[in-house]
Amino acid sequence: MKPRNSVRDTLTGSRIDTGIEKAFKTIGIISLILPLSLLLILLIDTTVDGLPRLSWRFLTSFPSRFPDQAGIFSALVGSVYLIGLTALIAIPLGIGAAIYLEEYAKKNRITSFIEINISNLAGVPSIIYGLLGLGLFVRIMALGRSLIAGAITLSLMLLPMIIMAARESLKTVPQELREAACALGADRWTTIRKVVLPLGLPGILTGIILSLARAIGETAPLITIGALTYVAFLPDSLTSPFTALPIQIFNWVSRPQRGFHANAAAGILVLLIIMLLMNVLAMWLRMRLQKRII
Amino acid sequence: MLFVCAAVSVAVTAGIILTLLMETIGFFRSVSIKEFFADTQWTPLFVNKHYGIWALVSGTVLTSFFAMVTAIPLGLISAIYLSEYSPDRIRKVLKPSLEVLAGIPTVVYGYFALTFVTPLLQKFIPGLAGFNAVSPGIVMGIMITPIVASLSEDAIYSVPLSLREGALALGGSKLRSTFRVVLPTAFSGIAASFILGISRAVGETMIVTIAAGQQPRFTLDPRVPIETMTAYIVQVSLGDTPHGTIEYNTIFAVGMLLFMMTLVFNLIAHFMKRRFLRGVL
Amino acid sequence: MGEEMKEPERSPREFDFSGIRLKDAVITTEDVHAWFDKKPALKGISLSIAQGMVTAVIGPSGCGKSTFIRILNRMHEVVPGAGLRGRVFFEGQDIYSPEVNPIMVRKKIGMVFQKPNPFPMMSIKQNVTSGFSLQGIRAAHIDERVENSLKQAALWDEVKDDLSKPGSSLSGGQQQRLCIARALAVDPSVLLMDEPCSALDPIATAKIEDLIHSLRSRYTIVIVTHNMQQAARVADYTAFFYLGELIEYNKTDTIFKNPNLRRTEDYITGRFG
Numbered sequence: 001m002k003p004r005n006s007v008r009d010t011l012t013g014s015r016i017d018t019g020i021e022k023a024f025k026t027i028g029i030i031s032l033i034l035p036l037s038l039l040l041i042l043l044i045d046t047t048v049d050g051l052p053r054l055s056w057r058f059l060t061s062f063p064s065r066f067p068d069q070a071g072i073f074s075a076l077v078g079s080v081y082l083i084g085l086t087a088l089i090a091i092p093l094g095i096g097a098a099i100y101l102e103e104y105a106k107k108n109r110i111t112s113f114i115e116i117n118i119s120n121l122a123g124v125p126s127i128i129y130g131l132l133g134l135g136l137f138v139r140i141m142a143l144g145r146s147l148i149a150g151a152i153t154l155s156l157m158l159l160p161m162i163i164m165a166a167r168e169s170l171k172t173v174p175q176e177l178r179e180a181a182c183a184l185g186a187d188r189w190t191t192i193r194k195v196v197l198p199l200g201l202p203g204i205l206t207g208i209i210l211s212l213a214r215a216i217g218e219t220a221p222l223i224t225i226g227a228l229t230y231v232a233f234l235p236d237s238l239t240s241p242f243t244a245l246p247i248q249i250f251n252w253v254s255r256p257q258r259g260f261h262a263n264a265a266a267g268i269l270v271l272l273i274i275m276l277l278m279n280v281l282a283m284w285l286r287m288r289l290q291k292r293i294i
Numbered sequence: 295m296l297f298v299c300a301a302v303s304v305a306v307t308a309g310i311i312l313t314l315l316m317e318t319i320g321f322f323r324s325v326s327i328k329e330f331f332a333d334t335q336w337t338p339l340f341v342n343k344h345y346g347i348w349a350l351v352s353g354t355v356l357t358s359f360f361a362m363v364t365a366i367p368l369g370l371i372s373a374i375y376l377s378e379y380s381p382d383r384i385r386k387v388l389k390p391s392l393e394v395l396a397g398i399p400t401v402v403y404g405y406f407a408l409t410f411v412t413p414l415l416q417k418f419i420p421g422l423a424g425f426n427a428v429s430p431g432i433v434m435g436i437m438i439t440p441i442v443a444s445l446s447e448d449a450i451y452s453v454p455l456s457l458r459e460g461a462l463a464l465g466g467s468k469l470r471s472t473f474r475v476v477l478p479t480a481f482s483g484i485a486a487s488f489i490l491g492i493s494r495a496v497g498e499t500m501i502v503t504i505a506a507g508q509q510p511r512f513t514l515d516p517r518v519p520i521e522t523m524t525a526y527i528v529q530v531s532l533g534d535t536p537h538g539t540i541e542y543n544t545i546f547a548v549g550m551l552l553f554m555m556t557l558v559f560n561l562i563a564h565f566m567k568r569r570f571l572r573g574v575l
Numbered sequence: 576m577g578e579e580m581k582e583p584e585r586s587p588r589e590f591d592f593s594g595i596r597l598k599d600a601v602i603t604t605e606d607v608h609a610w611f612d613k614k615p616a617l618k619g620i621s622l623s624i625a626q627g628m629v630t631a632v633i634g635p636s637g638c639g640k641s642t643f644i645r646i647l648n649r650m651h652e653v654v655p656g657a658g659l660r661g662r663v664f665f666e667g668q669d670i671y672s673p674e675v676n677p678i679m680v681r682k683k684i685g686m687v688f689q690k691p692n693p694f695p696m697m698s699i700k701q702n703v704t705s706g707f708s709l710q711g712i713r714a715a716h717i718d719e720r721v722e723n724s725l726k727q728a729a730l731w732d733e734v735k736d737d738l739s740k741p742g743s744s745l746s747g748g749q750q751q752r753l754c755i756a757r758a759l760a761v762d763p764s765v766l767l768m769d770e771p772c773s774a775l776d777p778i779a780t781a782k783i784e785d786l787i788h789s790l791r792s793r794y795t796i797v798i799v800t801h802n803m804q805q806a807a808r809v810a811d812y813t814a815f816f817y818l819g820e821l822i823e824y825n826k827t828d829t830i831f832k833n834p835n836l837r838r839t840e841d842y843i844t845g846r847f848g
Contacts, residue, residue, distance in 0.1 A: 007665070007666045007667060011670060011676065011679045012675060013675075013676030013678060017676075021469055024469055028375025028380070031375070036391055036395070039394070042398075045406070045409075093299050100299060100300045117304050120557070121306060121307060123490070125524070125556055126497070127499045127524050128310060128552065130527075130531070131549040132306070132309055132313050135314075136309055214397070217400070220499035223528050223532060224527060224545075226531065250503075253401070253404065253405050253409075253504055254504065271399060272399075272402070456692040457692055459650065459653065459692070460692040461694075461705075462650065462678075462681065463686035463688070464681070464685070464706040464757065464758065465678055465679070465682035465706065466678070466710065470710075475705070475709070478697075479694070
């Protein structure tokens with residue numbers, strides 16, 4: 001029996017429809033690639049502008065009124081101190097809170113209240129943390145526009161992120177291991193110390209390093225608490241004024257002279273390289289530690 | 295002891311609210327609420343002082359508008375493509391790449407907006423000033439795209455296979471099945487992603503501070519310099535404002551409004567997400 | 576989609592399979608092999624589905640009956656890794672021929688699934704008309720067609736008072752009848768049903784079996800079922816599958832009372848499966 005032509009035509013369908021499908025696929029790929037290409041252009045543009053300015057002298061000079069003599073030394077050192085202090089404060093607080101919430105807390109109203117709180121804080125704009133720092137640490141606690149005030153402010157800002165990452169990591173530790181330790185007679189804290197924490201550590205470390213990499217690029221809260229934008233000295237104590245890498249970049253971008261824009265670009269390159277290294281470190285650590293334990 | 299660590303987070307929220315509240319109350323002792331919400335000029339730093347918040351709010355709204363006009367189409371279409379069309383290999387590479395966009399420091403984006411995007415747009419838009427709302431808006435949009443894309447994609451991905459098959463079995467093309475069945479089902483989740491994007495745009499500081507300007511004005515013209523709520527706070531912080539003055543209090547009043555706005559957005563997004571999860575699973 | 580066997584053009588064999596002449600067959604499969612990721616699911620299936628009749632497909636789990644029904648409306652290939660070889664003729668046209676658009680096939684051959692899947696964001700009425708919007712058709716006399724389809728699916732009386740209620744607010748059995756109404760609304764020639772009652776209680780099942788009776792002759796129905804009594808109740812013809820092969824295919828009466836093969840008899844009498 002020969003196929004009836006009308007049936008075949010019915011089943012072939014319109015070419016317009018297939019054309020529209022193909023068009024959408026193209027649009028889809030374009031909308032994925034467009035932002036990424038813009039990022040690429042951004043990076044290329046910055047490199048072209050900033051690379052000439054990048055030199056050892058640039059890294060070791062203080063800022064100056066003259067663009068070609070200015071350097072990011074004070075900003076670099078400030079950032080290093082700042083992140084170091086922030087890590088010292090945020091890590092124990094964050095891990096402690098995560099351990100409490102994952103291992104100890106019962107499912108009651110207080111716990112949900114705390115959890116809601118944390119996820120809410122994660123969505124608060126960074127400048128609000130700056131206002132908190134200004135009102136509470138700089139003024140009321142009279143810490144002044146100091147390194148320590150900046151570090152505490154940043155820690156509080158990172159806390160929700162660190163807690164959530166640490167909790168995720170702790171969640172991946174199988175419940176059977178906790179039960180096994182319990183059956184062997186270990187109390188909760190020992191179990192955590194000897195079993196859960198070592199296993200969760202790679203994930204926690206990765207989360208912390210990634211958060212710190214975020215923090216190193218933060219500008220708004222630091223400006224609000226009074227980090228200075230022109231600092232020609234290195235911070236010598238916890239209470240001394242300071243500047244940081246992103247703030248120096250901001251300062252240079254805000255100046256009208258073109259020379260400073262080149263400095264800003266160079267500063268951006270330094271910042272991005274540092275962030276890249278930190279991210280790579282985080283990935284590498286995760287791979288190394290996971291292999292050894294599991 | 296560990297409980298204290300967890301309780302710190304509650305203390306932080308309390309701290310934020312109290313700090314903002316204290317200074318805001320101080321502010322409203324000198325300035326009437328009526329003036330704050332009725333006046334459209336914001337000139338607390340000038341001799342002739344006005345305290346109408348609408349100037350700053352319009353700046354925030356204008357820049358956020360352009361951010362969402364960029365992020366929503368890019369983000370949603372990327373999400374649809376990633377979830378429904380892209381082969382696994384492409385998805386594994388492109389999805390994390392999109393996240394990189396969210397990790398770039400905002401000063402870098404600000405630099406880009408000011409030194410690259412604005413001059414570029416000036417070639418096409420007549421009358422575009424060096425500081426304007428379009429340029430930082432678009433750049434913010436690019437930064438926010440991963441938020442919209444990632445959350446929307448999660449929502450779309452969670453739509454059960456049975457609904458997709460049902461649509462296909464009725465003779466629907468992939469495109470029609472996606473737009474008439476899958477997307478409406480994922481709607482609450484997708485809407486939540488939009489609202490979180492808006493929240494992010496409203497709270498963004500450095501991009502608008504660098505590229506949008508420091509001239510508070512109540513306008514809908516995207517080509518002129520304006521000032522957002524966040525940029526104002528930075529502006530005052532850069533100066534030397536003594537504690538206790540009205541100028542000092544203004545940044546907290548503005549901050550309070552900002553905090554409440556983002557809080558409302560985040561809550562709405564949270565409830566929409568919950569509604570989506572309950573509806574689908 | 577898998578490699579099509581390259582054969583010289585020839586007309587389908589004029590086989591006469593248990594009394595069904597090719598002329599009365601609306602669908603004919605010819606030596607169909609199907610697989611998922613290289614694992615074979617169907618091996619060399621050739622049979623004809625009679626027009627206007629109810630054909631049941633039975634067999635133990637894993638025998639390929641669901642796969643078989645899904646190759647009939649080209650839903651099989653929706654799953655990644657799925658492949659097929661062979662020909663399936665619908666009204667004389669091979670639906671796996673390269674110029675055929677699978678979407679168009681599904682317009683003529685509809686499907687109802689095991690678990691009722693009404694679209695949650697749509698009302699009852701919108702569910703019934705969803706086929707039109709999915710096919711891009713602007714249908715005339717919508718209300719009439721909705722009422723018609725719901726009547727055919729024996730659901731009209733239960734929902735006519737409020738068609739704007741969400742589809743998900745109905746009971747399981749009602750939801751399945753809604754899915755049937757939805758499938759019928761776009762006027763297919765064939766309705767495929769993949770274990771439509773397995774998620775339903777006996778009363779709902781009975782309602783659907785009655786409805787199948789009433790749909791005969793207007794539609795050709797192919798129903799997969801793991802319940803042999805159901806096959807005996809509703810089907811004119813029954814095909815017995817086992818491990819991906821078609822073991823026996825005949826009038827339902829014959830299969831159940833006088834099967835040709837030992838294996839069929841064993842399955843019918845419950846010795847396995």
